[in-house]
Amino acid sequence: MIKFFLMVNKQGQTRLSRYYEHVEINKRTILEADVIKTCLSRSKEQCSFIEYKDFKLIYRQYAALFIVVGINETENEMAVYEFIHNFVEVLDMYFSRVSELDIMFNLDKVHIILDEMVLNGCIVETNKARILAPLLILDKMAES
């Protein structure tokens, strides 16, 4: 099960955070800071999976942006690792060449996409066309 989904940049600023398990607000900041610290300290040759406390972190770096997912022991690390990439591909498709700014200024849409893909900590949709379908309808509504 996925515990949380984070997008943090190299400066340690959280761009997106979504928790699937309750974490107190003040503890979230501490956790996020700690998580990005651990991820930043790792080199490219090192494993993308980190043991962190009693769960695992899976991270992937895209330019200056880190996507970090916390999972428990039931999840398949590699599947989650590839899922992150799938998520980025979806963003890329929607924003056409996604950048950190896109995420900053369209946070609502990123959230919609993420919520389409992950439900209650489970990966429920990975078909790009289907993920984007509701969002595209919304956009159409907004235009008209």
Next chain:
Amino acid sequence: MAASLHIYLRMIKENPSAYKDLTGSFVTILKQIVGGKLPVDFNYHSVPAPWLQIQLLRILGLLGKDDPRTSELTYDVLDESLRRAELSHNITYAILFECVHTIYTIYPKPELLEKAARCIGKFVLSPKINLKYLGLKALTYVIQQDPNLALQHQMTIIECLDHPDPIIKRETLELLYRITNAQNVSVIVQKMLEYLHQSKEEYIIISLVGKIAELAEKYAPDNEWFIQTMNAVFSVGGDVMHPDIPNNFLRLLAEGFDDENEDKQLRLYAVQSYLSLLEIENAFYPQRFLQVMSWVLGEYSYLLDKGTPEIVITKLYGLLMNKSTTSETKAWIMAAVTKLTLQAPSSKTVEKLIQEFSVSLDTCMRQHAFELKHLRENVELMKNLLPIDKSCEDLVVDASLSFLDGFVAEGLDQGAAPYKPHHQRQEEKLSQGKVTSVWCATMDVYLYFRFTAVLNFEPYGLSFSSTMSSSGCTGRQSPAGISLSSDVSGNSAETGQKEINSLKLEGVKKLWGKEGYLPKKENKAGNNPELQPVAQDSTLVENVDHMMLKKDQPQALHHSEEEAEKQRLASSLFVGLGSESAVSLLGKTDTVSHKFRRKSKVNGTKNREVTIAHNINCSSFNPLSNVPYENNDHLNNIQNKGGTGLKKCSLGSEVLESDLKSESLAELHLVENLSACNLSPPSLFEDNSMEIFHPPHPTLSSFANEISLTSSLLEELNEHVHSDVVELCNNEILKVSSCKIWRDDCLLLVWLVANKSSLELKSMNLEITPTENFKILEHPGFCFPIIEAESTKSIQHHVHMEKPFTEEGLSGYIKYQVEEDPYIQLDFSVTLSLLDFIRPMKICTEDFGKLWLSFANDVKQNVKVSDSQANLPFALKTLQQKLRLHIVDIIGNEGILACYLLPSVPCLLHLRAHEGMVALWFRSSCSSLPDYLLYQCQKVMEES
């Protein structure tokens, strides 16, 4: 569909057998996905719906586990998945990993296993670190089934062990942990310790330390190594490690193995190593380690040469004076010093220590110091109290503090107020100076224990854990509870605690299920002695045995006879395991997991405990029937009675009532046959005559219509229990009688006004004087404009009770006019007792538990009863019949009953019979009701 699979996965995880029939569908879906039947946009890097595949593979793994038939269905598709997953992309590795996992989870098929093993090879050998990690993870899993696979990859594993990335190292260690045996244990443990020294992460330390300790205990090649490893574990793991580790270590040391010599050496080595560790100046050791050291030194220093106790005491004294030592550790050390004092009675250091701590601000330490001081003055006592090398003798700890019962009863007799639990005291905010504080504390624990243990309360977990933690606390804080027991050690305190723990748990689980007291059948069996004489005999003896046990030893309360059976089985199973793993410390391999062993130990001790209890408390009763004959007979009788009573009660009031009804019917018949005399109006509930209406024998023909009216009236209300018609007042013209009808929702008073004269009565007025105790639902006055000659009118009043009381009169008057004469007034009064307003409350045990906790007012009283009624069923029957309480449940010699006072004030009763005494315990939301009920109960019990 992807979303639904998650739900299926969860449900299947919980109950795989219920979904076996879906295997076919899942296989078909997976086949379609793997075969590329899905639309192209489901593909991820040209792999069709990989996450869906992973999910399905997981589900199939769960379904096929240990089930050859279901597994059969999945072989094909798994083979296909393996084949299709061309190793082109990361995601295929994820699928492969899941595939391998599934193949090794389901019922094995050699071909597939071979293919899967080859796959793992690809993983592990991959230069990509993520894949390597995944491969190690798969290997860790696979190796449990097939250790040989590790040999194929041993070089890779060795490489990974020195990998710079800690997570790879960690995973490798995890793998090694699974393949540890007696030969490789020292190497593996050494690697683990190395990693441990580098790691700072608390979680990793905790889990690794646990694993090392487990391996060391299981496979230790020799004593020296074992002690050294444990020393390392304690100094690194320090205070974060699981408390079980030091506890187990100490137990291992104390209980020893088969070989006495070996034990001695191990202990001696431990003592020596600790002494040398303490030799080092300025070394810092975690508190837990210090505690372990002090215990071992205290227990086993005698193994050293003579003259050494002084040295050891000096060392311990040094520790005591250390500022960084916590007070908990100080208590441990103090206990150790106390033990050592016996060997060095004239030690100067001890004297110094006593002087120093007699004025300590820490009250705990001061107490210990005084205890030590007094013990030193009496060497004989000290020898008895602190025998050498007796740390693993079992202690019978009477957790329920039943030995205080007498004291409590005495206190009550002398007029002390019954103990009220803390929350109630607060609630009432009464100054209860009378209650002695010691008594408070003990009773609190006592009652809490008994209740949480016996009744399946809803918030049980909560209260339970709180009690346990408190007892755990005491165990920890005073490892040398000198005043408590002869063997003072953290270990024994801990064992005792564990025993209590498991005892209670079992008692709750097995005796009181959701549906109530489980061994009901057993009682029924006891009820038909002719049917199963043999089986019954043994059941009875055991039952009696069990009952007797309960009486004297509430601790053993929960050992029903089936449980004893189970334990015998378990201990016979586990003892073997236990000894085996103990031997393994000396170098033999075994596969028994650590937990098993631990369990077996607990079981063992418990069993021994039970035997002790048997011996002490019912020396002549042994479940295996070497029982003296007359005892047997006598007890059979008791049990028979009990059995019948129990059956009746458990079958509910229905049977009981019908039983009694027939009884009283016969009785009635008899009496009527013998003479035509008037039946004296029977007391309210005596012999259940309320079931049948027997009319007062008519003497005056003019009453004929009254009778017909009453009978018709009562026929209407036939479904309700009612009293006889009692005449209240009469004169030559009018007669007023009344009848109580105990309806479920209220007390219905029926007044019958009969006009005996041949004249018409006019404007008859019946008025009830209002009192504060009763609430009459209708208007208390009633008016008949006219009553014809020789006729009867009835008036009904619904009465509720406002305030509990024992007995109270309800008075009223009736006024009437005969033709134009002035009003004539007749006064009458009827006595209502509390019992008129008590109704059985039909609730289940669980609700009872909930209610019990929610009520603050309680009253406790021991009632002495004659021997014949000392048995519980009898007492319960009496209460049910005479007070109309509902029997909620019965367990052994305890019963719970419930009733409510109209309109809706519940009151609960817990009843425990022991040795000619019945302990009654009421709880209610109303403060005065328990007292009144208690009075009624006492009265009823004295009468019977």
